[in-house]
Amino acid sequence: MKKNIEIKIRGYHLDFYGHVNNARYLEFLEEARWEAYGTVINSDFFKKNGISFIVVNININYRIPATIDQNIIIESSIKKVGNKSITVYQNIILKETGKTTADADVTCVLIDKAGKPVAITEELKDMFC
Amino acid sequence: MKKNIEIKIRGYHLDFYGHVNNARYLEFLEEARWEAYGTVINSDFFKKNGISFIVVNININYRIPATIDQNIIIESSIKKVGNKSITVYQNIILKETGKTTADADVTCVLIDKAGKPVAITEELKDMFC
């Protein structure tokens, strides 16, 4: 069970339509992933083995607009672990109503210093889940 | 056939990894859609009928990092027109090599003043294609 984060929507998050801009949502997702998995990413194990991760796909649904002064909660959880990729499901909820404003599958691969994909072992899997 | 756009990658587009940040790509895509379809969106037909559009899904693949001083070209084309949605395929190419740095399907719906989805008639379809 990973930490959720809460963000208050400000004027500078919005765009012409008065809603959170779709690029900004990706920053919110990245913020939430660092909060949920930063400890793993910055762990000695990762550093020692020169492992970093890269995002290879984001599939995001924009469901209900979010606007100024609303609070959103971002939940992050591991959806799927493959041999070489991990998919994180992130759900962005309007705090007041509990409804999803946007949700996304974010697929990452781990790479070594040479940029080669790293196999997701049970040990690695356990660190994320 | 719609207009492509070209963007030169600057230092402020990058993040910690020295690559264009994944949120920034969505701004590039939005810029390219305005260039390709802005004339339609701002047309009298749209204004008269109070039609606007909203993005409901973005599915983006990050394939090869883009970095400072590279030029990227963004191509936009209609991939699929449904009864109530239009999917634009956007391909972001590194100009020097012709390789795709990222590509995305962006699905939009048209809505009327009341926020109700508008059926994509042949007339509307022709305006985009």
Place this chain on the structure above:
Amino acid sequence: MKKNIEIKIRGYHLDFYGHVNNARYLEFLEEARWEAYGTVINSDFFKKNGISFIVVNININYRIPATIDQNIIIESSIKKVGNKSITVYQNIILKETGKTTADADVTCVLIDKAGKPVAITEELKDMFC
């Protein structure tokens, strides 16, 4: 005495140089102003009188780079109240060392519905200080 805010620097805040980008600092400052003065700006008094504020000048010094995983604290305080403008001093401190990474004077004017400047009365001054 107004509320300070704390932000953890993430990879997406940085640019090519590996430091927080200078545009991003302005978002941090805006976030801090909303936290410090949002209650006033959103007060019934402001709403009833149709008052909003606009930033007319930002004078920011970039003193020491801030980078990934550092925590910054942003203090906001009223520096000067004129007849028609308010200057907020904002100091961004590296939490670990207490040193200033950047600081800024941000000058705002209050405007009415017609966009005309509103005189800063004692009543208004008291709301901010």
Place this chain on the structure above:
Amino acid sequence: MKKNIEIKIRGYHLDFYGHVNNARYLEFLEEARWEAYGTVINSDFFKKNGISFIVVNININYRIPATIDQNIIIESSIKKVGNKSITVYQNIILKETGKTTADADVTCVLIDKAGKPVAITEELKDMFC
């Protein structure tokens, strides 16, 4: 005489107020500086001597809001060359009216590999002016 740049204002440049957000202006200024001085910054002379530059102060006036579908032109010129700093004046003009939407003094210092300020010699001065 340096190259000006032109940018078309898009929906994602705006914020809650329907105007270009004040942080975004700093990205526009950075874009314009790269266009005007990128050739110098990326020159062999700079590379050979390990010189880079950092922005130490931005003093920006927000004069008239800029909004969607307007075109802005950004002019950059050297305002002042000191012993250890260069101040660039950047004027952002609404193309249609010729009026200034925002203008800024941007002060930079050149630093060597060790992060020490580099004296601005006549040779360096000539490269920028």
